[in-house]
Amino acid sequence: MRIARVIGSVVSTVKTETLTGAKLLVVAPLGETHAVEPYVAVDTVGAGRGEVVLVTTGSAARMVEHPSHAPVDATIIAIVDRLETDAWITYIKD
Amino acid sequence: MRIARVIGSVVSTVKTETLTGAKLLVVAPLGETHAVEPYVAVDTVGAGRGEVVLVTTGSAARMVEHPSHAPVDATIIAIVDRLETDAWITYIKD
Amino acid sequence: MRIARVIGSVVSTVKTETLTGAKLLVVAPLGETHAVEPYVAVDTVGAGRGEVVLVTTGSAARMVEHPSHAPVDATIIAIVDRLETDAWITYIKD
């Protein structure tokens, strides 16, 4: 799962029908490496802007409570309370 | 889902039969990171050149109204009206 | 789908049985970004060296006429006649 921060949101009127009602958030990698750009994930846990979250990608992104054949490839599955590492980032949610 | 801009189109005569009729657009990442090159996505929402769109990839790209076994790995599933972030790009469709 | 140019071919005697008869071509990204190295794709449309093609990857690569469980993760599904973009590359097949 990717570690990401919620940095914004997306509004879209014209979209695939099975996306209707999905909450689309813009997330960005937490670290300093910029190999991955900001991208959009469906929120299923009530994440808010500024929170650090775990995003699952690929077919796993559809193993959650979406309408069953929604064309989703990235889903927020957890809000991080505490992330503790040796050498990288230590994060504690307020 | 990736955030991308429609930058062009592709014409192909010789192709896999299940691609017949598919509208193939060239899309490019919106941001400044250049880790991902322009690529081709099937349009299913009537996107036009210059518009910002959401592209789903992998097996999710086939969860839309393609002929059922079309060999598609990237599909445009939404046209973005507004994209609002803290630190990155804010985009409003004209 | 990735945009790539056919730059060569591969000969392999010792290989998984289900690959027998598959035409293996070496393809490289068309653009200037070098995030992706040349790789090998199975040709299903009669592509030739120097041609620009569309390559589908992941499970989509098996949605074509391979022996059904061939372990293939990249397949050439179209030969590009014309590729027209704003800011990047415009290509017209001879």
Added chain:
Amino acid sequence: MRIARVIGSVVSTVKTETLTGAKLLVVAPLGETHAVEPYVAVDTVGAGRGEVVLVTTGSAARMVEHPSHAPVDATIIAIVDRLETDAWITYIKD
């Protein structure tokens, strides 16, 4: 499978129900290339901080003893005892 080192852990209270009880570790690539950021994998083999492990990704990450539809895209499947290469890293577990 990716070669990674366990560098930390994650605590999350609000998460998808099927993740309950999963041990979430932060892992980082072993090598010097920084194309991949630290990410989170589910531990299924009792890995500890500092150990070098093999991480499987994509749909393979669900071929282990998770609750069957857990939305997991990275799983630790082996603890490395010895890794021996020509030109890169040689690692022997204490």
Added chain:
Amino acid sequence: MRIARVIGSVVSTVKTETLTGAKLLVVAPLGETHAVEPYVAVDTVGAGRGEVVLVTTGSAARMVEHPSHAPVDATIIAIVDRLETDAWITYIKD
């Protein structure tokens, strides 16, 4: 399929049961781009150190003779005899 060279091997005692007996080799991209680090692939064709091989990834990696639900995401499916390209690398096995 990725083009890679076999550069080493991995020994692991503690691992997922379905990996037992799998031959785990360390492989590295052949080219000069260093976007991809060395990684581990299951060998199914008897590849040896120094040989150039084709590696299939993702769900395709399980379309070979592994125990059926082995959590494998990269498998060596061919030993390259000859690889001939315009601009990149030409390789002939001894």
